[in-house]
Amino acid sequence: MTVPYVPVGGGPYERGLRHGWARREALRAFLADGLCRLDRILPAPVDRDGLPELLAGYESAIRAATPDLAEEIRGLAAGAGLTLDEAVLLQVRREILGYQRVPTMGDCTTYACPGPDPLLAQTVDLNGDLDDQIAVLDTGSALVLSFGGTLGYLGVNRAGLAVGLNLVLGGQWRPGLPPYLAIRHLLDRAGSVTEAVGLLRDTPLASSRSIMLCDRDQAGYAEVLGDEVRFQPAAEPVHTNHFLDPEFAEHDEVNVFARNSSQRRLDACRTRLAALPAGAGAEEHFALLAEPPITVPDSGDVRRERTVAAVVAYGGRGELHVRPGDPSRSVTDTFTLR
Structure with missing residues (x-):
């Protein structure tokens, strides 16, 4: 297995655009696989009705703390052909999983x-x-x-x-x-x-x-x-x-x-x-x-x-x-x- 190498130079939006275009097929397939496999890991499927409001809260927090990264996420969405919500979801997937519903057995040394x-x-x-x-x-x-x-x-x-x-x-x-x-x-x-x-x-x-x-x-x-x-x-x-x-x-x-x-x-x-x-x-x-x-x-x-x-x-x-x-x-x- 070879690790994909993705050069993403330029301004924030262009970096996201390059990243999204290079990984377009993989990211779209990942999102289609039980919403980034969240549905396969969580005890119940992700609540699609409540997800947009939750993701909007994260996007607002990201933009307030790191405006350049918020722009890069916008570029990622455009490059990969995703909605902004989908691009934000890729960034906060671990937070959506949480730790109360998914007991962990370990995570890195x-x-x-x-x-x-x-x-x-x-x-x-x-x-x-x-x-x-x-x-x-x-x-x-x-x-x-x-x-x-x-x-x-x-x-x-x-x-x-x-x-x-x-x-x-x-x-x-x-x-x-x-x-x-x-x-x-x-x-x-x-x-x-x-x-x-x-x-x-x-x-x-x-x-x-x-x-x-x-x-x-x-x-x-x-x-x-x-x-x-x-x-x-x-x-x-x-x-x-x-x-x-x-x-x-x-x-x-x-x-x-x-x-x-x-x-x-x-x-x-x-x-x-x-x-x-x-x-x-x-x-x-x-x-x-x-x-x-x-x-x-x-x-x-x-x-x-x-x-x-x-x-x-x-x-x-x-x-x-x-x-x-x-x-x-x-x-x-x-x-x-x-």
């Missing part, structure tokens, strides 16, 4: 190593069998991993900042800027971890997440719960899917089975990372990510998370190394900022 050759690596664990929806967007200033038409998910920018993420569950999810778009916002605007944390604190997010950040000088994770952002720097930070901040942990909504899985992956990743030799290359990091319990196997149930990609990102080099699908069975595609 992420770590970072700052220094002269800074590195961020992670698995991407999602439900919905989304490995067929993967693409890499090249905005000219950032390389961005995308799933199903999202304008952001994780990536690296020309300033040397790498950004990854983990799902954590807590607080009230509400119309706001989806974390996937917030990550794109950081890649567009921030030149360092410090600047990225400041932007996160100034941006109302729609849902809880942990955002992993890495540059030459520092690395750490910013846990987001409601309107609060707690940043924890570390020499080699590792994060999975439960809150690590003690106060946030009191509000963690992850179920006990997912909590146990998250802790196993956290412990395994810390142990294996400590054992890696200094200067280990991308393939050695992929070997770490590709072994259980860090890689989550396919159970055959579209409702369950599984590893749909693994990524090793070098911020200083402007490189994104991607293994689509199960990383123990796929080969590496490498992308470099133009």
Whole structure:
């Protein structure tokens, strides 16, 4: 499987137009597949009558927080032949799923190593069998991993900042800027971890997440719960899917089975990372990510998370190394900022 590469230079609307045109057939098929497979994952089909009002609330929040990304969504709709509501739905699909109706069993293992050759690596664990929806967007200033038409998910920018993420569950999810778009916002605007944390604190997010950040000088994770952002720097930070901040942990909504899985992956990743030799290359990091319990196997149930990609990102080099699908069975595609 080869990861599609989509150059999307130009102004905001033109970037969306290029993205939409390049992924037109895939995105239209995705929307036709039970409304981005939401109907196959949720206990009951999505309420089509109430959806327009909900999406309008998200679109308004996105436009208020990031006007350029709102224009890019408009361009995406035009390029792919979608309605604006459909293009917005692609950005907020995870928020529509929520966390109360769809119990999660895990969602990514992420770590970072700052220094002269800074590195961020992670698995991407999602439900919905989304490995067929993967693409890499090249905005000219950032390389961005995308799933199903999202304008952001994780990536690296020309300033040397790498950004990854983990799902954590807590607080009230509400119309706001989806974390996937917030990550794109950081890649567009921030030149360092410090600047990225400041932007996160100034941006109302729609849902809880942990955002992993890495540059030459520092690395750490910013846990987001409601309107609060707690940043924890570390020499080699590792994060999975439960809150690590003690106060946030009191509000963690992850179920006990997912909590146990998250802790196993956290412990395994810390142990294996400590054992890696200094200067280990991308393939050695992929070997770490590709072994259980860090890689989550396919159970055959579209409702369950599984590893749909693994990524090793070098911020200083402007490189994104991607293994689509199960990383123990796929080969590496490498992308470099133009």
